Amino acid sequence: MFKFLKGVVGGSGTGPKDLPYNIGEPYPAAWGSWTHHRGTSKEDGSSVSIFSLSVSSSQDGHLAAGRNGVKRLRTVRHPNILSFLHSTEAEISDGSTMKQTIYIVTEPVMPLSEKIKELNLTGTQRDEYFAWGLHQISKAVSFLNNDCKLVHGNVCLASVVVTPTLDWKLHAFDVLSEFDGNSEASNSAMLQYEWLIGSQYKPMELVKSDWGSIRKSPPWAIDSWGLGCLIYELFSGMKLSKTEELRNTSFIPKSLLPDYQRLLSSTPSRRLNPLKLIDNSEYFHNKLVETIQFMEILNLKDSVEKDSFFRKLPNLAEQLPRQIVLKKLLPLLSSALEFGSAAAPALNALLKMGSWLSTEEFNIKVLPTIVKLFASNDRAIRVALLQHIDQFGESLSSQIVDEQVFPHVANGFADTSAFLRELTLKSMLVLAPKVDEEPAIRTNTTILLGNIASYLNDAVCAEFVMLVTGIMALSATISYYDMTEISTRILPNIVVLTSDPDGDVRTKAFQAIDQFLFIAKQHHEKLITGDTNETAGAGVPSIAGNASLLGWAMSSLTLKGKASEHGSLASANATTTPDLTISNPSSGSYDTASSAVNISDQPRPSSPTSTDGGWGEADSGLLQEDHDSDKEGWDDIEPLEEQKLPSLASIQAAQQRPVVPQKSQNTSLSQPKTAATRVSKAADEDDLWGPVAVPAPRTVPHTVNVQPAAPKEADGLWGSIAVAPPKTTSRPLKTKASAALDDSDPWAAIAAPPPTTKARPLSLGRGRGTKPASARLGAQRIDRNSSGS
Secondary structure, eight states: OOHHHHHHOOOOOOOOGGGSEEEEESSSSSSSTTEEEEOOOTTTHHHEEEEEEEETTOOOHHHHHHHEEEEEHHHOOOOOOOOEEEEEEEEEEEETEEEEEEEESOOEEHHHHHHHHHHHHHHHHHHHHHHHHHHHHHHHHHHHIISEEEEOOOSSSEEEOTTTOOOOOEEOSSSSEEEOOHHHHOSSSSSGGGSSOOOGGGGGGHTTTOOOHHHHHOHHHHHEEEEOOOOOHHHOOOOOOGGGGOOOTTTOOOTHHHHHHHHHHHHHHHOOOOOHHHOOOOOOOSSSHHHHHHTTTGGSSOOHHHHHHHHHHHHHHHHOOOOOOOOIHHHHHHHHHHHTTTTHHHHHHHHHHHHHSSSHHHHHHHHHHHHHHTTOOOOOOOOOHTTTTTHHHGGGGHHHIIIIIHHGGGGGGGOOOOOOOOOHHHHHHHHHHOOOOOOHHHHHHHHHHTTTTGGGGGTTOOOOHHHHHHHHHHHTTTTOOOHHIIIIIHHHHHHHGGGGSSSSHHHHHHHOOOOOOOHHHHHHHHHHHHHOOOOOOTTTTOOOTOOOOOOOOOTTTTSSSSSSSSSOOOTOOOOOOOOOOOTTTTTTTOTTTOOOGGGGGGGGOOOOTTSSTOOOOOHHHOOOTTTGGGSSSOTOOOOTTTTTTTHHHHHHTTTTTTOOOOOTSSOOOOOOOSOOOOOOOOTTTOOOTTOOOOOOOOOOOOOOOTTTTTTOOOOOGGGGOOOOOOOOOOOOOOOGGGOOOOOTTTTTOOOOOOOOSOOOGGGGTTTOSSOOOOOOOOOOOOGGGGOOO
């Protein structure tokens, strides 16, 4: 009967054989008479800690104190107090004697003294980590003293343990007792097991056993003294051996010293409350503490605070102790993302931290969270996942992709967001090898894309790009087609392209036809010889440029605006192009430093043989203009080409005007008398561009008559090919004799006539007729008679 009651009080089981945990190697340090063992669960192998206390007599006071500690640890719950899992008490044979042994099973922890040696932190990182640990222990002590009206009695380095996530937790509850402040007149012992406390850790009133004074003191008086002892042992790196050593403050950080001295006040009533230590101490205000605190109360933060925090977190994580980031912040971040309390930018921080892990650790700690996020309904999360899929795609197994990832990614093809649809398409480059095992499926996919090309938006799929890349795709996948498909579906469609207006398309078409005809001839010869072995594509001459075909040739939707709104160059191989210098009508001069655009300096578009991973943007060789200005008169300007300027006939056709016979090409071009757009000096000296260089524009008068002293403005660079004027009856432009046309100018005959309205001509506004010209300085005379012309 006695053994039964003892088992009920002590816990489940009657001995180590009934303990559902395996007892491992002990740590070298533990509090009091306890031994701290590593352990694992027999059920699932998870790690635990097992504390054991053995005594030779059932009357030993340590046994009673140990039972008190088990009862207190089981009933007191707090995030910064060691979590209780299981306990039991048994008689263990130790040779010729039997010993009473208590076992307490808790979450896996490690003695703080051992963890400090393992981390080996120094300087600021050590102080930040100590600040975080002291913050946690102070909260635990404050909870006991202020909320539960309990006294721990022996707060010190040995009573603190550390979890795998580097959190500090308080344990060693053998001395724990209620604070009996109502019986101030009583002189009986309030702490029944205070004899377990080392004399070096006792405040003076406890050394003297002055229980009356203790009862008159606040509940935190004894434990505040213990916090001071813990601070000393932390920063000195030595175990406290006598009370006098607490006077040595050379190890204590200056920001913590005032609070340290108040914790160790000789007057119990004046000792600092642990709650105020947390709230007021300057020492706890550092990056690590503030970051972890923000993460722990993430649900209470608004979306703006979250977004700002997570955008800064990747850079902040590099400044914090690496082990604390990986063992503390990373689990918090994974949990926040998994349960929806973190914003989409948190994924960047998660992947940044995950990059510091080994492949095995990444697959265990990060990948499961990422896989779960694919099922999220948050569009921002889905976009972030697809944008960074190349960073974790290789770690995804085919089974995970097929069962948990691809079904959710496929929904992006039907999403209303064009950007998300584009990212979904790009993600197939990473996911396709893990989804499709049949080459025929990929072949038919290529054919499908060719069939639906006519239905794609011109802004996304330009006809030229689709034709060229489509032919190259067929050539690159030639080994996947049988003879029937080649003869009935592929060759008939490619032959049509041999008459395409674009030379590049025709060239690629002829090259592809040669390849497929080679296959057809091989097939014919095998039929004659009776060889039925299908080796399609064997020995087929390859086309240069098809080796790394899958480089994206179309402009990404991530660019501002549509592809059709961006200017482009007609040739990617231009080597010499004159500088373009745009005039500034308001100043009457030309700013060659800020307005000149050297087309030859622009980056060239990537070759189809690029090995940049397939996501190179096609705009790398484009001459981009501001989107607002694209709709103000520049849409009709044709791109310049190498060695091929717009012919006279094409310019006249663009203006829809009758063809005017061109004067001799040998006529020397007159130079403008005022500041005007000029071809760069380097271009002037180039023999290649000499005969066909863009002629300097001639000087033309304004549409309004001004005083002779007023400076004349030069015709804009694009005046010769400006948009045709409105079809209205207009009178000849009134000009003065000094502004007569130069007969030697070959461009005079085809110059665009001035508009018949009162609006400013395009030549006065850099090709844009919508912006008013800035006011001229000085008096001006306006000819009222010519205002209507």
